[in-house]
Amino acid sequence: MSQQEITIPTSYITTLLEVVAARGYDTARLLEEAGITPEELEDRRYFSALRYGNLYRRAIAVMHDEWFGMLSGGSIPHGSFRLLSLLMVHARTLRQALLRAWDFGLVCRGFQVSVKLEEEGDRARVRLAPLHRNNREEIEAMILAAQPVMLRTTLAVWQRHWSWLIGSELKTDRTFFTFPRPGQHWEMAQFTTGELVFDAGFNGFEFPASYLDFPVVQTEESLEDFLRLAPYGLIINIESGQSTQARVKVLLNQYLGDSALCADKVAERLNMSVTTLRRHLQGEGTSFQRLKDECRMEAALHFLACSDISNREIAERLGFDEVSVFFRAFKKWTGVTPGQYRAAEPVSASGH
Template structure:
């Protein structure tokens, strides 16, 4: 399991409290995923993939794919898949976002929808009531928690990144909630300026991204849905190092060609020589980061029993499964088949299947 990508314990506590508020058995839920209550008490952070499995189980139990997010109502299971299918063939990110908003209008359950607003050189994605509602967003929603807002904006941001196959660099993330104690986590998560006590919850980014094509296909969507919501929950390490910023640009989607060092340096507003020098000061390199990111992603996907080796090869960007076999053995010392017979995998698999 990928233990390096983590979420703060405040996110885990929020999710579990929301579960208890809905009348679910917290103890039974944790036991079904082989999560110990004591581990939650002692931990400073929580593995992102395990958090994803927890989130996935809760959404299934609640029959609500928007659980823990801003929606104003329940979104039935399967709706996210249908929304993705309705936008995957859009000609650009802007076109996809308009289709997404339209989908929310006809999807039974939610009372608010994401809305795209263009303002000169920048674009803004915020939330508004669906057309059948005549109230303001504030009167539709219950008082939001900072975790609900963080989860909502982060997951939508990462979804946009996945659609265009690259990191969508934000200008700012706006929150209606008050400034939290863990501001640095928000800055690291969004890799941008973060403002609180705003009039709306929104993602602000250069409008030039709106013209970018949707690079995903129905084939890549199938693998994406099998791992959801993992890729939407976390895309960066929980620190402010340059390595984390590079990993944020790389993201978690390896089905597309990874950017060159020059492209990453440009995205960080520095020369490639400066990038290499500063990474060297952190005892790493761009190539090491790429190798480490791909290895962690491969192990994460290998820990999903319903993903076949061919599925994983596609998610990792390999045209042939045999090429993935060779790379996986280079990274771990085991073939994919040997890994899935190992004690580490079997222990992990047992926890998943018991759910």
């Protein structure tokens, strides 16, 4: 099945490798372990988001730090992001979810920095702040000394995470950074904001306080699909000039199990009519249904490689009403049944 691959700027990879090298790990070895050759990165502005995701996961594993590339103050144990997200999806509103994120940082080993919520009238402000009083000055100095790309990525990932929680883009009015305006173009972890403010007194952003009353719409079930895309699903900006089909695939991947995510709703998220969406996709040689099938197939291949996820559970996660419908669709996509695919492929212990 031919498909338009979602891409990210190659600078994401070079920045990631710089951080890996600073930690004392062999970057050539990391690339080899991720199946990427140095030649593939030469003179190429964009690179496969999926392969970048595999590289990022490998870096997280060898660095023993699930927050690798983002500002935390320490090494975060594997599984922490899942536990944090579980805590937040059971919050009633975004406000409660943000307060829980701060509380989680207080008890999770490794965190020295988190996001602190402040409210003033109809404005909400979130800033990176030390979690503990006993080393506040030391951590504040560490935040000020952090690389601009790390600060930007950290804020972007939080913003994307919260947008996913409420099922709507959390658009910030102003984003603040303590460092001076960069002298060269920087595109790591782009995100939507009304205004960028440099040489500010803190790192964070402001947005209408009304967002805090938005209900959390995600569940434990939708969380599993969300985690399947982490981390690269959190740093891809669907407004960043990708083709229409790539932007559609980002949305479909983020809400894969939602059978109600039809062409009309996707068009609305992309600020266009469904007629315009279909015309753009047709011009790119594809269709909404074809892209949906591609996303489902890619997810199915991932889940079938995990021994602890049943075929029925996979069908439910992919939004199929009946497991038999999933079986017929998978055979149409690949030419084999899910059972035949599993018999031919090595499996891992878990899909988390």
